[in-house]
Amino acid sequence: MSSLTPDLEAMLTRLKLTAIRDRLDSLLDELGRQDLTWREGLQYLCQAEIARKDQRRVLMAHRLARFPFSRTLDDYDYSAQPSVDPKRIRELSTGRWIGNGDVVLLLGPPGVGKTHLAVGLGRAAIVAGYSVLFTQAAELMASLLKASESGRLEDRLRQLNKPKLLIIDELGYLSLGREASHLFFQLVSRRYERGSLLLTSNRSIREWGSVFGDTVVATAILDRLLHHSHVLTIRGESYRLREKRRSGLLSGHAVAAIEKTP
Ligand code: ADP
Ligand code: MG
Numbered sequence: 001m002s003s004l005t006p007d008l009e010a011m012l013t014r015l016k017l018t019a020i021r022d023r024l025d026s027l028l029d030e031l032g033r034q035d036l037t038w039r040e041g042l043q044y045l046c047q048a049e050i051a052r053k054d055q056r057r058v059l060m061a062h063r064l065a066r067f068p069f070s071r072t073l074d075d076y077d078y079s080a081q082p083s084v085d086p087k088r089i090r091e092l093s094t095g096r097w098i099g100n101g102d103v104v105l106l107l108g109p110p111g112v113g114k115t116h117l118a119v120g121l122g123r124a125a126i127v128a129g130y131s132v133l134f135t136q137a138a139e140l141m142a143s144l145l146k147a148s149e150s151g152r153l154e155d156r157l158r159q160l161n162k163p164k165l166l167i168i169d170e171l172g173y174l175s176l177g178r179e180a181s182h183l184f185f186q187l188v189s190r191r192y193e194r195g196s197l198l199l200t201s202n203r204s205i206r207e208w209g210s211v212f213g214d215t216v217v218a219t220a221i222l223d224r225l226l227h228h229s230h231v232l233t234i235r236g237e238s239y240r241l242r243e244k245r246r247s248g249l250l251s252g253h254a255v256a257a258i259e260k261t262p
Helices: 006-014 018-022 024-034 039-065 086-093 114-127 135-150 153-161 177-191 207-213 216-229 239-246 252-260
Strands: 102-107 132-136 167-169 195-200 230-231
Touching: 006 132, 006 216, 018 024, 024 039, 039 114, 039 252, 086 114, 086 230, 086 252, 114 132, 114 167, 132 135, 132 239, 135 153, 153 177, 177 195, 177 216, 207 216, 207 239, 207 252, 216 230, 216 239
Parallel strands: 102 195, 102 230, 132 167, 167 195
Antiparallel strands: none
16 A cells, blocks of 8 residues: 555645655655664655755756757767866866856867867756856847847846856857947956856957957956966867768868868
């Protein structure tokens, strides 16, 4: 007979102890098998409930983060990209830098795994208990311009300030005009030392002046971004092209030609 009487079910539901409610019989069986004291038994039940709540929190936070694809740091092949130091990535995966409000810049040419690492670090941040939002730079800038035109900039900036970690992918693919650069500066200033940013870019920091059009704004942005920052520059060839070359699908000449195209 089930241990879950209607009264007990109602109480566990009201207390939102759903893991205990849904698995009561198997949890009680396990308690019996382990011959635990009352205190140990209570601890065991609490652990089961907390594990379920953590799992739900991570799932929900993933949905809110809006990652473009599902990749983890464990999927990253470090041997293919020797310029990425696994120790640095492991250290960043603890999320300590997010607690400090630091900035991470992932720089490098297309295909070397910048977005992959950004998603992986974002997922690690969620497990460490931080809220995350992933955005594409072009979409983010379009939304800031739209909000500014319709007089809702303040709301939009407040929204973008909420996640502890804001990931902005592909900054620098397109140059930003004066207005957009100014809006980006406002976003960076708001988050400065309060919330973390992770930016990926195919441009080196030296080239950022031309990304932001206006050198005064570019300097102000870089000043804030680089103050407490971890810069990872990835060198090397595109992972996919490398895989194709390895499988013999592309000749060395074909790869060189593809890599030259912008
Ligand atoms: P980038 O953002 O630098 O242009 P991506 O992160 O989009 O590159 O990587 C392109 C594809 O190659 C993705 O599917 C990614 O998972 C994969 N990839 C890139 N580098 C690696 C790597 N070192 N190990 C495993 N997969 C990789
Ligand atoms: Mg990318």
